[in-house]
Amino acid sequence: MGAFLNVKEIKNKVSILDLLKKMGFSPVKESGGEHFFLSMLREEYTPSLCVNDELGVWYDHGGAGVSGIRSGSVIDFGMAYWYPSSYPEVLAKIVEYSQLDTVAFEDRNQGSIPKKRIDREPRYGIDSIEILGANTAIVGYLNNRGILGAAPGNVYEIYYHVLDEKKGRRNYFASGWPNENGGWEVRNKYFKGCLGHKGMSFVVGSADRLCVFEGYFDFLSWQLENQNDPASVLVLNSLSFLQNAKARTAGYAMVDLFFDHDKAGFAATREFLSDIKISRDCSLAYSGFKDYNEKIVAELKSKNVGYKQLDQNIISEYDRTR
Secondary structure, eight states, X not given: OOEEOOHHHHHHHOOHHHHHHHXXXXXXXXXXXXXXXXOXXXXXXXXXXXXXXXXXXXXXXXXXXXXXXXXXXXXXXXXXXXXXXXXXXXXXXXXXXXXXXXXXXXXXXXXXXXXXXXXXXXXXEEEEEEETTSOXXXXXXXXXXXXXXXXXXXXXXXXXXXXXXXXXXXXXXEEEEEOTTSOEEEEOXXXXXXXXXXXXXXXXXXXXXXXEESSXXXXXXXXXXXXXXXXXEEEOSSGGGHHHHHXXXXXXXXXXXXXXXXXXXXXXXXXXXXXXXXXXEOGGGGTTSSSHHXXXXXXXXXXXXXXXXOTTTOOSBOOOOO
């Protein structure tokens, strides 16, 4: 009799912060509801791994470890920490450390045990979604990433709040874009996460060719250099959707891949090329750089065109008067 590991239940019931504490890790400092750890994904002396427990996400400012994963949900953390364990093995380890009850499979003749219903109110809320342009901090951030020219119509200003344990409200803003599961992927200088369910993002184009990107900013970087390319675009937003992405290639005559130049990206490219015969590696376009956006930023810096740091404006927390 095996254990049924409910992925949604794990994401909803397992606190990243509690999991880390049960694994023996303690935050070095706390600021604005965010907890900073010395990254356990590699050796370091300055705390760079940030956990926002209200949103259920983590982000490693110091870079990815050997897995290539540097942000995401509690499951993404497990995939990074216990790399190269398989997905089921990682789920089992999370359940073991968090002491989460699992629902067991019963014999078909006996019927199955009903899944326990989870009633957990979201501790965040989206206040408004605005057309890009009014918030100089968001505009400045996108400008410094070199993608401002491709952002209109693809990126929005997201204003949201997070409630702490005492129902205290903290207001935030970030650039953002929708995914296919109804969630919003959000980014600013200090935070990378998702409001709602994580998912891929799709841009409708030609039915003959599909371009697959690991990250949305890489897609925007590509678009700057290929403004008249009619291809359809699929952005994973997380390598955990690799299998889903392969399934989405059916019906296309050609699939172009633009994954990161790191261990995880190389592995994803090899797997894709092996399983999807119509796919081809197009990462030569940013040879010498980790990803497409890193190339665009480097070119922007070398030209010194519009590259002005706006640290005094780009902040992760913004108490707006409403």
